[in-house]
Amino acid sequence: SAVISQKPSRDICQRGTSLTIQCQVDSQVTMMFWYRQQPGQSLTLIATANQGSEATYESGFVIDKFPISRPNLTFSTLTVSNMSPEDSSIYLCSVAPGAKGEQYFGPGTRLTVT
Amino acid sequence: TQLLEQSPQFLSIQEGENLTVYCNSSSVFSSLQWYRQEPGEGPVLLVTVVTGGEVKKLKRLTFQFGDARKDSSLHITAAQPGDTGLYLCAGVSGTYKYIFGTGTRLKVLA
Numbered sequence: 154s155a156v157i158s159q160k161p162s163r164d165i166c167q168r169g170t171s172l173t174i175q176c177q178v179d180s181q182v183t184m185m186f187w188y189r190q191q192p193g194q195s196l197t198l199i200a201t202a203n204q205g206s207e208a209t210y211e212s213g214f215v216i217d218k219f220p221i222s223r224p225n226l227t228f229s230t231l232t233v234s235n236m237s238p239e240d241s242s243i244y245l246c247s248v249a250p251g252a253k254g255e256q257y258f259g260p261g262t263r264l265t266v267t
Numbered sequence: 268t269q270l271l272e273q274s275p276q277f278l279s280i281q282e283g284e285n286l287t288v289y290c291n292s293s294s295v296f297s298s299l300q301w302y303r304q305e306p307g308e309g310p311v312l313l314v315t316v317v318t319g320g321e322v323k324k325l326k327r328l329t330f331q332f333g334d335a336r337k338d339s340s341l342h343i344t345a346a347q348p349g350d351t352g353l354y355l356c357a358g359v360s361g362t363y364k365y366i367f368g369t370g371t372r373l374k375v376l377a
Contacts, residue, residue: 157309184363186363186365193353193370193372194369194370195355195367195368195369195370196310196355196367197367198365198367201363245309245310247309249363253298253315253317254298254300254315254359254362254363254365255300255312255315256300256302256310256312256357256365257312258309258310258311259309260307260308260309261307261308261309
């Protein structure tokens with residue numbers, strides 16, 4: 154298993170600004186994942202972050218809008234750039250440390266863009 | 268595009284009732300996971316099923332993986348208010364390839 158913390162837990166930001174979300178894991182993991190979730194709805198994968206290489210983005214998500222850093226095996230950041238109200242959502246990071254690919258999620262960051 | 272459809276989308280039941288949530292796809296998965304998410308928290312893994320036809324029990328929860336590994340069900344017996352939450356299935360294909368279902372929001376009334 155893994156214990157994941159995220160900062161901030163929530164934020165209210167103005168249109169046009171950027172927010173960086175931090176994700177810290179209590180053990181070393183190869184892959185980290187970033188998801189977006191509208192309240193009460195399912196998860197949409199933004200990107201997969203492997204330490205030491207560029208993140209892999211899913212269709213509809215681009216690096217200029219959602220730059221990701223992965224400086225070591227326990228930490229990652231996701232930046233939401235040039236925010237608009239459509240970026241208001243919950244952002245979750247997760248890891249899958251075991252052989253079965255079972256994911257462990259952080260508590261999420263609730264972002265509101267005004 | 269792979270899709271995982273869950274039904275029902277919403278379910279509100281009385282404490283003590285039974286319910287079944289379905290997770291269906293036209294794609295084959297190597298395994299399927301079920302998660303429960305409560306407000307303000309991330310999803311928490313309940314179970315992983317790997318073999319076609321596999322049945323796993325977790326107290327009052329029974330999970331089944333379809334024979335063809337395209338679908339799954341979650342049955343809750345004698346639901347309790349603590350079962351309230353968003354239930355998500357996730358199909359796994361390949362390494363680190365996850366497709367999350369559309370979600371089922373369950374509310375159990377005392």
